[in-house]
Amino acid sequence: MAQIVTKPKYISNIYNCKVIDITHLTDTTFQITFERPDFKFTSGQHIIISLDGDLHDREYSICSSEEDLNMKILVKEVNGGYFTPLLKLVKKGDYLKIRGPHGRFCIDYENSLNKEIILIATGTGIAPFRSMFFSYPKLNFKIIHGIRYNNESYYRGEFKSKYLSCTSREGGGDFKGRVTDYIKSIKFPDNSIFYLCGNFDMIYEVNNLLTSKGHNINSIFTEAYF
Ligand SMILES: Cc1cc2nc3c(=O)[nH]c(=O)nc-3n(C[C@H](O)[C@H](O)[C@H](O)COP(=O)(O)OP(=O)(O)OC[C@H]3O[C@@H](n4cnc5c(N)ncnc54)[C@H](O)[C@@H]3O)c2cc1C
Incomplete structure (x- = not known):
C-alpha cells in the first residue's frame, strides 16, 4: 500500500533567487533586488531569507509591489547583529534562499x-x-x-x-x-x-x-x- 507523505505546515518551499542589484542607501541601510520567487503575495507580507551554507534565517517585509517582476527588500544593518552584516556582503549574481510569503499585515x-x-x-x-x-x-x-x-x-x-x-x-x-x-x-x-x-x-x-x-x-x- 502506498505511503501518503504530507508536508508539515511549517515547511514551505525554498526558492533560490538570484540577486539583481544591491543599493546602499545610507552607511547602514541597503535595498536588495532579486529575481521574484514563483509565488503570489499580498502587500504587507514578509519572506524568510537565508544564505547558502548558513542555518540562520530572518524575516523581511516585501518592499516591491504585488505586480513587480522582481522582488525588493529594505534592510538595516544591526550593529552586533548576526544576519544583517552577512546580508550586506551579498553581491549581484549571488543567490538568496527565500521562503514565504508569510503574514497577515495586509489591507482589506x-x-x-x-x-x-x-x-x-x-x-x-x-x-x-x-x-x-x-x-x-x-x-x-x-x-x-x-x-x-x-x-x-x-x-x-x-x-x-x-x-x-x-x-x-x-x-x-x-x-x-x-x-x-x-x-x-x-x-x-x-x-x-x-x-x-x-x-x-x-x-x-x-x-x-x-x-x-x-x-x-x-x-x-x-x-x-x-
Ligand atoms: C515580520 C518581520 C518583518 C521584518 N522585516 C524587516 C525589514 O523589512 N527590514 C529589516 O531591516 N528588518 C526586518 N525585520 C527584522 C529582521 O528579521 C532581523 O531581526 C534584523 O534584520 C536583525 O537581524 P540580525 O541577525 O542582524 O540581528 P540579531 O542578531 O537577530 O539581533 C541583534 C539585536 O538587534 C535587535 N534588532 C533587530 N532588528 C533591529 C533593527 N532594525 N534596529 C535595531 N535593532 C534591531 C534585536 O532585537 C536583537 O536584540 C523584520 C522582522 C519581522 C519579525
Missing part, C-alpha cells in the same frame, strides 16, 4: 476605499508600505515615517506629497521630533484605518495614543520587527 481593500489609510513606520518599517503604496494606487494613503536623520527618507521621492518624515536628531525634515510627538499634535479623520510597522516601543506607544484619541482598536493593525 474593499473596506479601505474612501477612507484615509494612515501608514506609520519607523526605520525600515517603511518597506511594506512601499509595497502597499504601489499595489493600491486608488487608496488614499498618508505615510508618516519616524527616522533619526533626513537621509533615511528612502522613498520620499516616490511617495511625494503622501509622505511626511518625523526626524528626531536633526531639523530640515517635515517635522522635527519623534513620530509619537507628531501624532500627539494632530487629529486624524474618525474613520481612518492605521497600519503601524517598526520597533515594538513605537507600536505600543502609538497604539495607546490612537486609542486615547478615540480610534477603535479594530482600526489599528500592527507589525513589530523587534
